Amino acid sequence: MTPRRSVATGRLMIYDTLMRTRRPNADRGSPRVGLWMIGACGGVGSTVALGIAALAKGLSTATGLVTELPEFRHAGLVDPSTIAIGGHEVRNQTMLEAVREAHGRGGLFDGELVRTCTPWLRQVQRHIRPGTLFGAGKTIRDLADRSVATRDRTAAAAVRRLSSDIAAFRKAKRLDHVVVVNVASSEPPTKPAAAHRSYAALVKALAKPGSRCVPSSSIYALAAIEAGCPFINFTPSAAISIPAVRERAEALGLPYMGNDGKTGESLVKSFLAPMFASRNLAVLSWVGQNILGNRDGEVLADPKTRASKIKSKERVLSHLSGKQTTTRVSIDYVPSLVDWKVAWDFIHFEGFLGTKMNMQFTWQGSDSILAAPLVLDLVRLAVREVQRGTVGPMKHLACFFKDPLEADSADHFEQWRSLVEHAAEAPVQ
Amino acid sequence: MTPRRSVATGRLMIYDTLMRTRRPNADRGSPRVGLWMIGACGGVGSTVALGIAALAKGLSTATGLVTELPEFRHAGLVDPSTIAIGGHEVRNQTMLEAVREAHGRGGLFDGELVRTCTPWLRQVQRHIRPGTLFGAGKTIRDLADRSVATRDRTAAAAVRRLSSDIAAFRKAKRLDHVVVVNVASSEPPTKPAAAHRSYAALVKALAKPGSRCVPSSSIYALAAIEAGCPFINFTPSAAISIPAVRERAEALGLPYMGNDGKTGESLVKSFLAPMFASRNLAVLSWVGQNILGNRDGEVLADPKTRASKIKSKERVLSHLSGKQTTTRVSIDYVPSLVDWKVAWDFIHFEGFLGTKMNMQFTWQGSDSILAAPLVLDLVRLAVREVQRGTVGPMKHLACFFKDPLEADSADHFEQWRSLVEHAAEAPVQ
Amino acid sequence: MTPRRSVATGRLMIYDTLMRTRRPNADRGSPRVGLWMIGACGGVGSTVALGIAALAKGLSTATGLVTELPEFRHAGLVDPSTIAIGGHEVRNQTMLEAVREAHGRGGLFDGELVRTCTPWLRQVQRHIRPGTLFGAGKTIRDLADRSVATRDRTAAAAVRRLSSDIAAFRKAKRLDHVVVVNVASSEPPTKPAAAHRSYAALVKALAKPGSRCVPSSSIYALAAIEAGCPFINFTPSAAISIPAVRERAEALGLPYMGNDGKTGESLVKSFLAPMFASRNLAVLSWVGQNILGNRDGEVLADPKTRASKIKSKERVLSHLSGKQTTTRVSIDYVPSLVDWKVAWDFIHFEGFLGTKMNMQFTWQGSDSILAAPLVLDLVRLAVREVQRGTVGPMKHLACFFKDPLEADSADHFEQWRSLVEHAAEAPVQ
């Protein structure tokens, strides 16, 4: 982790970073923290919002929050129930509608909880602003509210608008820190381009009308950075991975991390692959079939976007002992499952004397329910890094991601140990 | 690990320990090592024998041997293909017959391999001696060859006879070290008794005609100890766990370990339980159903014996976060599976906002194929401890067992790390 | 099916059968029908009640009702939404409480539906009467409301009381037909006894204080019969199977049927076993593991009761081609599942050239949700038989049961064809 560097002045930057470091509540104890979500009214975003309300009202335990484990007791993390919520959204759907659909069609959440939190969700909705369609694919454009498309003349203008939304939220809610987390739909893979290589080149490219040089996720990442906020990419999209974007974050002294939250099937893989390796059993084939019915599944029905997700999922098995292992990952959109994901994995392995054996598992979980507490974990942990003055990739958060940026180890247990050890270090005051 | 103590002189001991430490090949490099198996002609025993032959003839890779992983490259372990084989058996079945049955009915092993190794298996058979029925239950008595029952007048006499078998094997094969491993059928749980408390009391009790104060496994353990051999219990039987037996092993300066090799379903549990814990997901219920068709399954059809196995299996989940977790383990004997074990586990867990989700897995493996290389691992690692002068439980071998003796941690990953660190320490020359 | 015989006069009978045949609404079209449930406030009973309310209010489709298939369109069946509900219950729990628990803890039912139907469920509760503990086992006695135990001095008195409850319900609701269905908990197996052989002997035995000659289910069956009602046993309990009880039903000209509704895993078995048979594949082993968390599961935690259920479940596989098939059925109580049943079946089979293959399935269903519509089907079909004058076992309903009384065929498809053909016959007007 690089020491905090002095902050460069960038052309797109519209709010001074002093604002970010002015911590009005610092002396009064815990800082005031906000979470700004990209794709705020999707499954994960609305579950995060409902979850915070439930925690605040004492209607839910912290089950599912990693940072509530004893290992993090003395890490000085912010109370998750106090986190303020805002975000960008391109569709014409409110958080309340998303919650009600997940409840009604998907069987998620207690009905009583939804009713109790309805006024709260309506209030949060006031902090949801229109997103951008610059760099978005056809699937997203089709889902989006028409008014979103015509808001900005250039991608650069979009960055400015989105950035000012975040800054306005910080101001309105008088927050010390705002962490921006991308929980929007997956994007197709992004091809490397010249404009990705330096911030200067990128700024130039974004200013051209009709430029499609980066995907939406990177536009949001830039907006977050320009607003002086740490950015976390919970999807397999390019977002913060583009060198020019990272360059800018580091120039402004910001920490960031990604990609693609490890919530279900991939998490299981992370734990089982080392089992075979540590018993010196040769994995011949590992086949995974994922079916899901939420927006993510709908977006992933597009083969290009699916390719991006599959690539990220396959990373998890990259350190399997057998080099000649056949790996297959399929994803299918099955609307009746709504927010539920069903994954079946078949593992064909060879033991002593060339004996072929197999193991299979089926995972039946709700993606939103699994992801939401991890988003809160990441916010809490990112605020701590801001306090500690960390700049660049937060490598110690690797165990939260399928495809972690610059992870020191591909081994989940090493990643976990690194997280726990990091949590034990004293925060910079 | 306690430092080696001076060797006490015991009444039952018939061979001086000098023999054990006289290493004729020490200066010629690698020591000559023997493996003496209790239940040598069962599924695991015969697979170990076939496996050594296959390794020696270059007909099998070392897949499945943990000690062939890079972590053990510099641990100075004996070449597994050079290990000499002998053992005790109560049934009237040869290793070759066991191998042929596993091949013919269970579909194990390559036919060509069996043919090639047949002369070798016949030769090994010459080192198989009749076991004992002292302390054996009805199921074992029914399976046993009649002549075995009448060999010894007292359990003490049995210890002496069995011990001299091992010593004769060591002498005949001119071995530096013989490790005794119990791969016989599971026994019913053993009730604590006064005679278990001290070696002196035990010796007295064993000398009485008709005494049933300890199960067979402990008689074998004693025989191994009296012959100056480290003892490893790969079953859930009492064996070396009885205080009086451990006392004797430590008095004679011997290392030992157990209980119950972790080969299949329990291994998976060891890796998955921490997954739920580390994501702060509450496991509500964990139900396991095991079906198997080998001798072990037949013996476990007896409810008492099954209880012993189930208890051992449940240990693996003992450190699950949720204290109120319902755990169920069933074992059923399904003859058509022969040596194959099929295990189905259903895990009901709760995530954020009280959402219930589930995961299930099915494991289809051959117990003998999974266990045999671990037996070789344990022999290699035990020889190293003898060389290093270790006395008492080899706690660093905990990750090989479902119910490890005096493990420092119930966490498999901690256990694994302990093993790897131990392997990196320089062996005593 | 025997033609209707003239009605004998029995001692216990308190209401004349004229009442039963007096159909006040016959000329006004559809008859007025009631359903009297034994165990009315359990999972199945309360779901039946909620279901009728939902159908009546147009809040549910008829999915799950067999009798809504096209095959039954012209069978002249009563509208299920018009069926009046009453019943016996030994526990101090209301239908509304049962519904709320299934909703809150088990995730069943839409919350809005529960709210809308709450007044209706409260009204139905007025027709729930205390049951009896005569012939009940310890598990049921422990669950029961204390006041129930002391209501009747003899079993005969209990029959009279229970019977008059049913008659009072018929009168109060001015019903043409009342069908009594046993949806109470499973009972342990009943041993044959002399008093079971004839109605005369049974009447004598029941009159003795403290008599335990028949289980509760048979006392309820007798009460139904004495009230002139067809009786259907949806559980594996003895109920109507006792010869003396059947004798009485036939003497009073009543149709009846049982045993044990075929709702989930057993239904799957009924369809898969013929698959293997029709391809001449030899089933070597069929192992089933059932885990469930409802009252039924709690009661089945008692080994004796479980034996009864397992026996019934094994019937389904009785006509498997391979005579030497190993069959195993386990049932475990896993409270966290609430009303959900998870069943795992492993089928080991042999094909051409002695090749062993396997198939496994996991069924995850709600027992109450699956059973409730079948109860409505049976009521509709039983009313039709009463109208047609059928006496004795309704063999054409065999496909609804795991262990059908006097089924003409053990083959589910034959049973289904028999049902469909029967439905096509013109009803007696």
Added chain:
Amino acid sequence: MTPRRSVATGRLMIYDTLMRTRRPNADRGSPRVGLWMIGACGGVGSTVALGIAALAKGLSTATGLVTELPEFRHAGLVDPSTIAIGGHEVRNQTMLEAVREAHGRGGLFDGELVRTCTPWLRQVQRHIRPGTLFGAGKTIRDLADRSVATRDRTAAAAVRRLSSDIAAFRKAKRLDHVVVVNVASSEPPTKPAAAHRSYAALVKALAKPGSRCVPSSSIYALAAIEAGCPFINFTPSAAISIPAVRERAEALGLPYMGNDGKTGESLVKSFLAPMFASRNLAVLSWVGQNILGNRDGEVLADPKTRASKIKSKERVLSHLSGKQTTTRVSIDYVPSLVDWKVAWDFIHFEGFLGTKMNMQFTWQGSDSILAAPLVLDLVRLAVREVQRGTVGPMKHLACFFKDPLEADSADHFEQWRSLVEHAAEAPVQ
């Protein structure tokens, strides 16, 4: 089934149909029967050959042969162990090599059986002739022996050559009947073409050099027909389905049938789909994932060919009650499985009160082992139809196929009943 029509004279026909009806052994009882397989040295072909040898030598039971069930006892079928074998093959692989690979890598067959039948397999190999690459796709061309490609100048010449191979086999083995069965790899879907509409047009088109108007399977079908042999298509390829080919078969008075043998996952679907339908449970989604490692899997790795197979597999669910059911079928090539197929199906269904439930199954079977006995069944049953003078599609064989030609019913049970009733009819003498 159309009555036998008089035989038209076709240009391609080289052997008179009298030959076919001259039954030299008719008065000596059972006819002499031959089976000519297209793709004879593939997994299914070589298993059929080994199976006949095993039956002839008494080394295997008839497990897996439908026609050995009691229902067919009096159908007058030929003894399967007496069937002579020949066939076409485009690859440079012998049956013996195929059998040894399936044994060595796939764990199929008993090693002793393979050894005993080796001379027999070598003898059969003398009746294997080179196939054709006219109409073959790239995948097959790449697998094929080079010499095959240059044998014939036109497709018409290929038909003549292939046809004469069959006729020569019949003559050499002095057979009364030869049934031709296509067990070659699946082909991509065939687009309708003008030349498909009439035999006259097809003959003209085939005579043009370089014509690709029909796929290989149809060239083989024509060759069989011209040789006066009934043709059965065990694959999803076009083969006999092309109208011009059917026209020719019917003109020559021949019976035929197809398409795509129903061996594993699809068979299970045929039995489970009616279960949901008959309980009025609405299937919301049915997702199937198939992984396999044999040649079929390799060929199906090509997306076009896979499309053909998937279409055929989806037919099985075509009569599911819910019109809006989402169905998904995936097929993946996983080499380590060799001849084993693993299929996982997830069925999401809705019951009473809108409750969503699910069922999943995993099928682990060997395709060759399941298919081979069905091929023998079809030969036996086709010979019977030849004897009875049947012309056109043998609709009563529908239950053997995923996508049966002109089936009277899409319901497997109706199809089965039709087969059994047909078998009970007296054969024409």
